[in-house]
Amino acid sequence: xxxxxxxxxxxxxxxxxxxVRRSFGDVHAVRSVSFEARPGSITALIGPNGSGKTxxxxxxxxxxxxxxxxxxxxGVDPVAEPMRVRPIIGWMPDSLGSWANxxxxxxxxxxxxxxxxxxxxxxxxxxxLIETVGLEALADRPTRVLSRxxxxxxxxxxxxxxDPSVLLLDEPASGLDPVARVELRELLLGLAARGRTVLISxxxxxxxxxVATDAVYLDRGTTASTEAVARARAAARPWRxxxxxxxxxxxxxxxxxxxxxxxxxxxxxxxxxxxxxxxxAAVLTALVAAGLRVTWFAPAVGELERTLxxxxxxxxx
Amino acid sequence: xxxxxxxLRGVGLIVSLELKxxxxxxxxxxxxxxxxGLVAVVTVGVxxxxxxxxxxxxGLFSSVVYFVLLLASLISPALSGNxxxxxxxxxxxxxxxxxxxxxxxIVIGKWLAAWVASLALLVVTVPFLAIAVGIGEVSAATVVSxxxxxxxxLGVLAALGVGLSGVIRKPLFSVVVTYLTVAALSIGTLIAFxxxxxxxxxxxxxxxxxxxxxxxxxxxxxxECAPPTTTTYSVPRFDLYWGVLVxxxxxxxxxxxxxxxxxxxxxxxxxxxxAYGVRQAQVAPETERFDDYCHLAPGxxxxxxxxxxxxxxxxxxxxxxxxxxxxxxxxxxxxxxxWRLTRTPSGRLAKGSRIA
Numbered sequence: 001x002x003x004x005x006x007x008x009x010x011x012x013x014x015x016x017x018x019x020v021r022r023s024f025g026d027v028h029a030v031r032s033v034s035f036e037a038r039p040g041s042i043t044a045l046i047g048p049n050g051s052g053k054t055x056x057x058x059x060x061x062x063x064x065x066x067x068x069x070x071x072x073x074x075g076v077d078p079v080a081e082p083m084r085v086r087p088i089i090g091w092m093p094d095s096l097g098s099w100a101n102x103x104x105x106x107x108x109x110x111x112x113x114x115x116x117x118x119x120x121x122x123x124x125x126x127x128x129l130i131e132t133v134g135l136e137a138l139a140d141r142p143t144r145v146l147s148r149x150x151x152x153x154x155x156x157x158x159x160x161x162x163d164p165s166v167l168l169l170d171e172p173a174s175g176l177d178p179v180a181r182v183e184l185r186e187l188l189l190g191l192a193a194r195g196r197t198v199l200i201s202x203x204x205x206x207x208x209x210x211v212a213t214d215a216v217y218l219d220r221g222t223t224a225s226t227e228a229v230a231r232a233r234a235a236a237r238p239w240r241x242x243x244x245x246x247x248x249x250x251x252x253x254x255x256x257x258x259x260x261x262x263x264x265x266x267x268x269x270x271x272x273x274x275x276x277x278x279x280x281a282a283v284l285t286a287l288v289a290a291g292l293r294v295t296w297f298a299p300a301v302g303e304l305e306r307t308l309x310x311x312x313x314x315x316x317x
Numbered sequence: 318x319x320x321x322x323x324x325l326r327g328v329g330l331i332v333s334l335e336l337k338x339x340x341x342x343x344x345x346x347x348x349x350x351x352x353x354g355l356v357a358v359v360t361v362g363v364x365x366x367x368x369x370x371x372x373x374x375x376g377l378f379s380s381v382v383y384f385v386l387l388l389a390s391l392i393s394p395a396l397s398g399n400x401x402x403x404x405x406x407x408x409x410x411x412x413x414x415x416x417x418x419x420x421x422x423i424v425i426g427k428w429l430a431a432w433v434a435s436l437a438l439l440v441v442t443v444p445f446l447a448i449a450v451g452i453g454e455v456s457a458a459t460v461v462s463x464x465x466x467x468x469x470x471l472g473v474l475a476a477l478g479v480g481l482s483g484v485i486r487k488p489l490f491s492v493v494v495t496y497l498t499v500a501a502l503s504i505g506t507l508i509a510f511x512x513x514x515x516x517x518x519x520x521x522x523x524x525x526x527x528x529x530x531x532x533x534x535x536x537x538x539x540x541e542c543a544p545p546t547t548t549t550y551s552v553p554r555f556d557l558y559w560g561v562l563v564x565x566x567x568x569x570x571x572x573x574x575x576x577x578x579x580x581x582x583x584x585x586x587x588x589x590x591x592a593y594g595v596r597q598a599q600v601a602p603e604t605e606r607f608d609d610y611c612h613l614a615p616g617x618x619x620x621x622x623x624x625x626x627x628x629x630x631x632x633x634x635x636x637x638x639x640x641x642x643x644x645x646x647x648x649x650x651x652x653x654x655x656w657r658l659t660r661t662p663s664g665r666l667a668k669g670s671r672i673a
Binding site: 059061062063064065078079082083086087089091093095096097098099100101102106110111113114115116158161162 | 323326327330334337338339342407408409411412413414415416417418419661662663664
């Protein structure tokens with residue numbers, strides 16, 4: 001690290017977890033987690049509440065020691081050498097703590113200086129961060145006046161303070177309004193495009209669907225195996241179909257030979273269970289050929305959500 | 318940049334963050350203002366009774382020093398007793414711990430910040446200390462030693478609070494334990510001393526030779542002495558337990574700072590009286606006493622060969638550095654324990670505690 005400036009040279013840094021475990025007394029928060037996050041990817045960490053997402057992120061953020069297993073961040077073990085890992089990671093916690101009496105600007109300056117940078121560099125970096133997350137109007141107000149969503153932005157800016165190679169985000173979108181969510185998505189895509197490794201936990205699955213390049217499914221502290229995920233992905237799923245002449249849709253489906261057991265009706269219209277993407281394409285082609293004016297043809301639930309639900313369903317317990 | 322320089326820069330950053338975040342605020346200035354007012358009242362009060370101390374500034378000076386120590390004992394635990402666990406509850410401790418700031422820098426920085434904050438109490442009293450010195454008969458040695466030892470005591474109080482805030486999870490609980498620890502040193506030592514001394518009594522045999530009043534002549538003189546009479550009574554053995562008082566902050570300040578006496582060897586200030594009290598307790602009571610009131614030479618009066626307080630103090634065992642060392646060990650142990658338990662990545666955690 002050059003004295004005074006922030007990290008100037010960028011080296012792609014990946015993240016590997018191998019059979020990581022951690023329990024608190026007799027509560028096994030993380031039983032066995034193995035996955036890899038590559039530079040340039042956005043990895044979604046998906047799981048229900050209490051599945052161990054936050055505990056896993058604490059271990060990756062050098063705050064918590066795993067009971068067993070191994071973590072490597074850029075080839076360095078954060079348990080053995082936390083001080084080598086800390087400059088290259090940025091962690092955004094799920095709690096919203098901030099130094100209430102400091103202004104947004106001085107809070108970010110302070111955080112940047114905690115990485116060993118001087119005042120001038122910190123001032124400049126704080127300005128950049130405020131612009132990045134869009135807190136210009138509040139830059140010189142104390143952080144205690146911030147709303148929940150604004151605190152999330154401050155927390156994100158703090159995670160980005162040292163221009164980290166690996167970004168660990170715990171529920172970053174909670175509390176953000178739709179515009180801020182779009183901005184967050186674009187920010188993350190931009191970071192990934194510049195070779196950063198992004199790990200993001202959330203239970204708003206629709207949102208992750210749009211940014212995640214990889215997914216890690218976590219259930220009761222265990223990552224789902226690649227085979228289980230592949231099996232769940234391959235399972236049949238419902239697609240929603242809408243047409244201009246809505247009442248013609250049902251008869252048209254029967255006419256092209258779709259079995260009635262595959263057709264379901266709900267408050268929003270009709271869904272058809274498709275075995276796979278080829279199946280869906282064949283149905284669409286047939287509907288169009290039959291002269292139906294189709295306006296909507298898409299999976300009824302997101303990829304991540306469906307996989308998560310199927311994984312839960314396929315669980316023998 | 319040297320390693321020490323980098324370490325100190327990080328400590329400085331934590332100190333300034335701590336002062337901005339936790340101390341500097343309207344409430345703190347109100348406390349200082351109220352404190353200033355209280356010391357002003359004390360100054361006037363001591364001034365009124367100043368005649369008893371022969372117009373010397375020593376009484377006022379020592380009163381103000383003790384007042385600072387008293388107020389710091391009351392304020393410092395509240396200020397420093399939740400430094401670490403309060404920040405953890407607020408969710409900001411972990412955001413420091415993921416940076417390259419070390420746990421040592423966090424603990425030391427918070428301790429120094431709490432110390433600086435309590436030293437502000439001392440700074441506020443400077444005008445009154447100056448008045449006391451202006452009145453006179455306060456030696457430079459007394460000023461230097463009492464203020465230096467007072468500052469050290471404030472550092473001990475701050476370290477106890479910050480240390481316990483890193484050891485105990487709940488902020489309220491750690492503040493209470495800090496108060497109890499300070500009370501144990503300030504009041505507990507006194508109580509232990511008094512109780513232990515009182516339950517350990519020793520028999521004293523007192524032989525007295527008095528006048529035989531039946532031989533009083535017409536001129537009013539007494540011709541003969543009465544035969545010696547012997548009585549026994551018991552006295553407490555405080556000399557066995559004076560060591561308990563050594564760790565008392567007020568005793569430490571006094572024992573380090575007596576030195577100004579009146580011409581007839583009486584203490585000039587509270588330091589002298591308290592130190593004299595402790596040194597007197599060091600002396601074992603005589604178990605065989607012989608008082609002869611009858612065979613006094615002309616011009617003598619009974620008790621004139623008693624040592625003055627100044628003589629007692631010059632001959633007793635000084636203890637302030639032992640007391641300060643005991644306190645320093647306690648403070649260092651608290652800070653070290655806080656460092657151990659706050660280090661990351663954390664291994665074992667207390668039940669129900671969280672990191673962020």
